[in-house]
Amino acid sequence: MKKAIIYLRVSTDEQVEKGFSLQAQRQECMEKAKELNCDEVKEFCDEGVSGSILERPMLLDALESIKKNPIDYFICYDPSRLSRNVSHQLILIDNIKKYKTKLIFVRSSFEDTAEGRFQITIMAAVDEYERARLKIRTELGKRAKACQKLLTHNPNIYGYIFDKETDRLKVNEEQAKVVEMMYEWLLKENIGPAKIADRLNEMKILSMRGKQWSRVSTCRVLKNYSYTGTLYIRRYDARDYKLNKFKKKEEKVRVIEKPRDQWIGIEIPKIIDKSTWEKAKLIIDKSKRIYKGGKETVFLLSGLLKCGRCGGTLSGKTVSKSKIVKNRYYCCTNKYNYNVAAAERCKSILFNAEELEDLIWNKVFPTLLNKAKIEKLYHSQCFINEEKGKADCSKRIEGLAVSELMKLLENHIDQMTVMKKNKILNNLIKEIIIEENRITIKALFPKCINSE
Numbered sequence: 282m283k284k285a286i287i288y289l290r291v292s293t294d295e296q297v298e299k300g301f302s303l304q305a306q307r308q309e310c311m312e313k314a315k316e317l318n319c320d321e322v323k324e325f326c327d328e329g330v331s332g333s334i335l336e337r338p339m340l341l342d343a344l345e346s347i348k349k350n351p352i353d354y355f356i357c358y359d360p361s362r363l364s365r366n367v368s369h370q371l372i373l374i375d376n377i378k379k380y381k382t383k384l385i386f387v388r389s390s391f392e393d394t395a396e397g398r399f400q401i402t403i404m405a406a407v408d409e410y411e412r413a414r415l416k417i418r419t420e421l422g423k424r425a426k427a428c429q430k431l432l433t434h435n436p437n438i439y440g441y442i443f444d445k446e447t448d449r450l451k452v453n454e455e456q457a458k459v460v461e462m463m464y465e466w467l468l469k470e471n472i473g474p475a476k477i478a479d480r481l482n483e484m485k486i487l488s489m490r491g492k493q494w495s496r497v498s499t500c501r502v503l504k505n506y507s508y509t510g511t512l513y514i515r516r517y518d519a520r521d522y523k524l525n526k527f528k529k530k531e532e533k534v535r536v537i538e539k540p541r542d543q544w545i546g547i548e549i550p551k552i553i554d555k556s557t558w559e560k561a562k563l564i565i566d567k568s569k570r571i572y573k574g575g576k577e578t579v580f581l582l583s584g585l586l587k588c589g590r591c592g593g594t595l596s597g598k599t600v601s602k603s604k605i606v607k608n609r610y611y612c613c614t615n616k617y618n619y620n621v622a623a624a625e626r627c628k629s630i631l632f633n634a635e636e637l638e639d640l641i642w643n644k645v646f647p648t649l650l651n652k653a654k655i656e657k658l659y660h661s662q663c664f665i666n667e668e669k670g671k672a673d674c675s676k677r678i679e680g681l682a683v684s685e686l687m688k689l690l691e692n693h694i695d696q697m698t699v700m701k702k703n704k705i706l707n708n709l710i711k712e713i714i715i716e717e718n719r720i721t722i723k724a725l726f727p728k729c730i731n732s733e
């Protein structure tokens with residue numbers, strides 16, 4: 282009656298290589314477990330994770346597991362699966378040993394002696410050296426290719442097909458026609474990216490990834506300089522970017538654009554002429570500014586309102602009357618859903634945002650004046666400044682009379698941004714159903730808010 286853990290790992294690049302496939306690792310590890318008379322085997326598998334990272338989710342789980350329960354064997358295909366880094370390997374070996382678990386490599390024998398450790402260190406060092414050499418060789422190969430004006434990988438641009446044999450792009454005639462059509466709609470019919478997406482979806486034309494078009498994907502086409510006949514490669518430095526998902530927020534790296542003189546321009550078939558592209562760029566840049574400006578207007582009730590007619594979501598909408606006067610409304614998103622025929626769109630009216638916000642806020646605000654609730658909200662950190670701790674807040678609330686609390690709260694609320702107020706409402710209300718002559722508030726604390 283022996284227990285074993287098998288740990289498998291394959292990185293994104295290795296998934297294509299033979300020998301390291303998960304299937305192969307799993308099979309050999311299981312056989313080893315059988316050989317060692319283990320009748321309880323638990324598998325931990327890190328898929329698509331680089332061996333240079335120590336904090337791999339399943340590896341940590343595996344270590345946690347041997348810490349909790351005595352396990353006889355920790356089985357791993359070979360040392361490189363455990364780690365690609367010499368010092369990490371030794372740390373892991375120590376960790377496994379600490380809990381009296383025996384480390385077994387299927388593909389190489391390992392004895393935890395000075396010699397064994399020396400051997401594993403040498404192996405890891407050789408492995409590291411080999412990988413560094415390979416990396417440099419591939420990098421140099423890519424550079425040489427780029428200098429010959431050849432592509433080093435498929436750039437996945439809508440309107441083109443990547444020819445692997447010649448490392449060049451060919452026009453995808455069908456898609457190229459769509460690209461031309463998009464530029465024409467933008468320039469001649471004055472239709473924006475979002476509506477272009479709607480139109481393409483109506484026509485059942487799919488995007489590069491075989492999905493529906495969105496504002497983002499149409500913008501990508503309308504802004505892509507490559508269509509004028511020059512594709513720039515080696516433009517971004519994306520080193521270590523792939524590892525981001527395993528890093529802490531502050532350690533994440535960004536894709537950086539390299540200096541202009543390092544880019545390499547490759548000639549590709551032209552689909553759009555340069556002056557057309559430039560005109561399109563002007564329009565897109567302008568629409569982006571407007572779009573961004575619109576987005577910055579935060580709506581107090583966003584995320585809360587449901588349409589009483591169709592059950593759709595209501596979202597905030599700003600309508601400019603002049604440069605200064607802007608009217609804000611809430612309206613059902615199905616009212617402007619261009620994916621469906623006009624007859625099927627929701628017929629609900631626009632709701633004046635100011636009026637609706639006053640109405641709801643005045644209804645909900647009194648419910649905030651409840652000691653327990655205030656405390657809860659304090660704890661949910663809606664009300665506290667970052668520098669003041671939770672305990673401090675509780676203590677402050679305890680000593681206050683209701684009238685003082687109210688004043689405190691009013692002050693807080695006055696200083697709050699719409700976004701914060703919106704968060705509070707989201708903490709109190711499940712949804713608000715809006716009909717032309719009736720508003721129903723479904724509260725998370727139904728006793729506190731009278732709905733009507």
Ligand SMILES: [Zn+2]
Nearest residue numbers: 588591613627
């Ligand atoms: Zn509706």
